[in-house]
Amino acid sequence: MIVIEQLSKIFKTNHQEFKAVDNMSLKIEKGEIFGVIGYSGAGKSTFIRLINRLEEPTSGTVEIEGQNVTGLSKHDLRIKRQEIGMIFQHFNLLWSRTVEENIAFPLEIAGVSKGESAKRVQELIDLVGLTGKEKNYPSQLSGGQKQRVGIARALANNPKVLLCDEATSALDPETTDAILGLLVDINEKLGLTIILITHEMHVIQKICHNVAVMESGRIVEQGSVLDVFSYPKMPVTKKFVEQVMGKPDDELTDDLLLEHISDGHILKLQFVKETANQAIISEVAKKYEVDVNIIQGNIKQTQEGAYGSLYVQMTGELTAVEDALQFIRSTSVDVEVISHG
Amino acid sequence: MANLFPNINWMDLIFATGETLYMTLVALVGTLILGTILGLLIYLSAPGNLWDNKVIYSITAGVVNIFRAIPFIILIFLILPLTVFLFGTFRGPTAALPALILGSAPFYGRLVEIALREVDHGVIEAAKAMGAKSSTIIFKVLLKESLPALVSGLTVTAIALIGYTAVAGSIGAGGLGDYAYFYGFTRRNMDIVYICTLLIVIIVFVFQFIGDIVTKKIDKR
Ligand SMILES: Nc1ncnc2c1ncn2[C@@H]1O[C@H](COP(=O)(O)OP(=O)(O)OP(=O)(O)O)[C@@H](O)[C@H]1O
Numbered sequence: 001m002i003v004i005e006q007l008s009k010i011f012k013t014n015h016q017e018f019k020a021v022d023n024m025s026l027k028i029e030k031g032e033i034f035g036v037i038g039y040s041g042a043g044k045s046t047f048i049r050l051i052n053r054l055e056e057p058t059s060g061t062v063e064i065e066g067q068n069v070t071g072l073s074k075h076d077l078r079i080k081r082q083e084i085g086m087i088f089q090h091f092n093l094l095w096s097r098t099v100e101e102n103i104a105f106p107l108e109i110a111g112v113s114k115g116e117s118a119k120r121v122q123e124l125i126d127l128v129g130l131t132g133k134e135k136n137y138p139s140q141l142s143g144g145q146k147q148r149v150g151i152a153r154a155l156a157n158n159p160k161v162l163l164c165d166e167a168t169s170a171l172d173p174e175t176t177d178a179i180l181g182l183l184v185d186i187n188e189k190l191g192l193t194i195i196l197i198t199h200e201m202h203v204i205q206k207i208c209h210n211v212a213v214m215e216s217g218r219i220v221e222q223g224s225v226l227d228v229f230s231y232p233k234m235p236v237t238k239k240f241v242e243q244v245m246g247k248p249d250d251e252l253t254d255d256l257l258l259e260h261i262s263d264g265h266i267l268k269l270q271f272v273k274e275t276a277n278q279a280i281i282s283e284v285a286k287k288y289e290v291d292v293n294i295i296q297g298n299i300k301q302t303q304e305g306a307y308g309s310l311y312v313q314m315t316g317e318l319t320a321v322e323d324a325l326q327f328i329r330s331t332s333v334d335v336e337v338i339s340h341g
Numbered sequence: 342m343a344n345l346f347p348n349i350n351w352m353d354l355i356f357a358t359g360e361t362l363y364m365t366l367v368a369l370v371g372t373l374i375l376g377t378i379l380g381l382l383i384y385l386s387a388p389g390n391l392w393d394n395k396v397i398y399s400i401t402a403g404v405v406n407i408f409r410a411i412p413f414i415i416l417i418f419l420i421l422p423l424t425v426f427l428f429g430t431f432r433g434p435t436a437a438l439p440a441l442i443l444g445s446a447p448f449y450g451r452l453v454e455i456a457l458r459e460v461d462h463g464v465i466e467a468a469k470a471m472g473a474k475s476s477t478i479i480f481k482v483l484l485k486e487s488l489p490a491l492v493s494g495l496t497v498t499a500i501a502l503i504g505y506t507a508v509a510g511s512i513g514a515g516g517l518g519d520y521a522y523f524y525g526f527t528r529r530n531m532d533i534v535y536i537c538t539l540l541i542v543i544i545v546f547v548f549q550f551i552g553d554i555v556t557k558k559i560d561k562r
């Protein structure tokens with residue numbers, strides 16, 4: 001577990017002081033993927049760099065698995081850093097070293113023997129899917145492959161924590177998905193705690209369990225990804241949710257719906273933490289004498305299940321429709337009747 | 342050959358070439374060591390860098406700037422007492438070495454500093470995040486990553502050094518400059534001046550050629 005208490009960082013430039021991180025407190029459970037999202041300048045990078053003290057905190061403490069990182073001497077900090085992997089937006093590979101030499105670098109630093117290191121490097125290359133690229137130089141790799149080297153390098157010393165600063169921001173959407181998939185894979189396989197910084201909500205939606213929203217150096221909202229997505233409170237959070245869900249007014253208004261569809265009931269189904277949402281439509285259609293026609297929907301998958309809403313048109317005998325509604329209400333899906341034909 | 346260059350004593354010429362190469366190469370080694378240390382000190386002690394230290398930075402940067410401002414011919418005279426103290430004379434190629442090294446090391450030091458500044462800050466950061474010691478960062482990241490620039494800087498310095506040896510030759514350091522000046526120019530034997538020029542140009546080209554090949558070979562960017 002990582003416990004962060006009242007962490008602050010003040011930058012002093014000439015005569016001005018700037019609070020980049022302002023009294024942040026957080027608890028991150030072992031083995032979870034924790035996302036921190038915020039706009040540019042919110043202080044995300046500063047925050048993550050405070051965790052391994054690439055930036056020295058002005059005040060506050062960071063505790064990783066019971067050990068107070070902020071109190072460590074220079075020497076002890078270097079040892080501790082070998083247990084904290086880090087990956088970067090621009091990969092930060094050594095261009096003068098091949099893929100395998102790059103991955104071996106942290107092992108050299110930790111004083112691992114040559115033979116053992118070679119074995120470990122091969123394992124890691126296989127794990128991140130770079131088999132065959134061992135002898136390539138970074139300049140001969142694509143962005144996604146470079147980030148795989150970055151991940152392998154970060155995992156070399158079997159860290160307990162992996163820090164990711166905008167790890168996918170320099171990649172195209174497809175490569176982003178592949179790298180995010182790899183991170184989930186590693187998280188599940190190795191039970192690694194991952195702290196991930198991003199300004200893209202879909203990254204949070206796809207792989208994080210919990211999320212904190214940052215603004216002006218402070219956490220303005222936090223909770224499980226599903227909760228924050230379903231019930232965003234702060235304006236920033238709402239804006240981030242809109243990044244993936246679209247604006248509420250992008251959806252057809254109820255009036256518009258009614259204009260186009262005149263018969264049957266129009267229902268709005270709201271899915272929250274519903275894992276079997278796919279089945280409910282077919283179940284209703286099978287069990288009851290009704291026809292269900294999907295009008296529009298917007299459903300996203302998160303690590304904890306799906307959420308979003310679905311507009312359907314239901315036609316059939318009134319009693320059958322009533323029964324079907326009764327059934328839907330008995331599940332965890334919220335239903336709202338917008339019109340009855 | 343004898344008609345074309347009537348005044349040349351070929352044994353003397355070969356000896357002078359050897360002296361020039363000797364001065365250049367030994368001074369280059371000294372320059373490499375001293376210049377790298379100076380360049381590292383300036384870079385590391387610069388604001389925001391690994392050993393951020395105003396005092397060391399001001400002193401090293403100041404010394405480098407002063408020495409680079411002094412014209413080489415004047416530097417030779419300035420350090421004449423030191424040379425005489427060290428070698429008992431200021432004549433001969435070995436006595437020229439202190440002046441050559443002091444003249445070119447600050448120049449190379451600047452080139453080293455510029456090369457180090459080109460190393461991506463993110464890579465240094467990544468090494469720190471892995472728990473690297475300062476020595477690891479210096480030798481395995483800074484110097485290794487900037488190696489192509491260091492080598493091409495050394496090539497430029499070597500060529501400047503060849504020029505310096507010729508200047509030193511005019512006060513009796515030996516080498517091709519010395520030969521061209523005393524046996525050629527002062528005795529109106531222009532054929533000696535021409536052949537010495539030709540040889541110096543060839544030496545410069547060879548250095549440049551080797552430098553380019555090595556730079557190209559190690560540059561994996
Ligand atoms: N070394 C520094 N000195 C002074 N100010 C700094 C320093 N580093 C960061 N800041 C300031 O702190 C604020 C937060 O910076 P930070 O890099 O943490 O933002 P971020 O959320 O990571 O933004 P981005 O998404 O653009 O990476 C910015 O306003 C920045 O100007």
Ligand SMILES: [Mg+2]
Binds near residue numbers: 044045046166
């Ligand atoms: Mg950032």
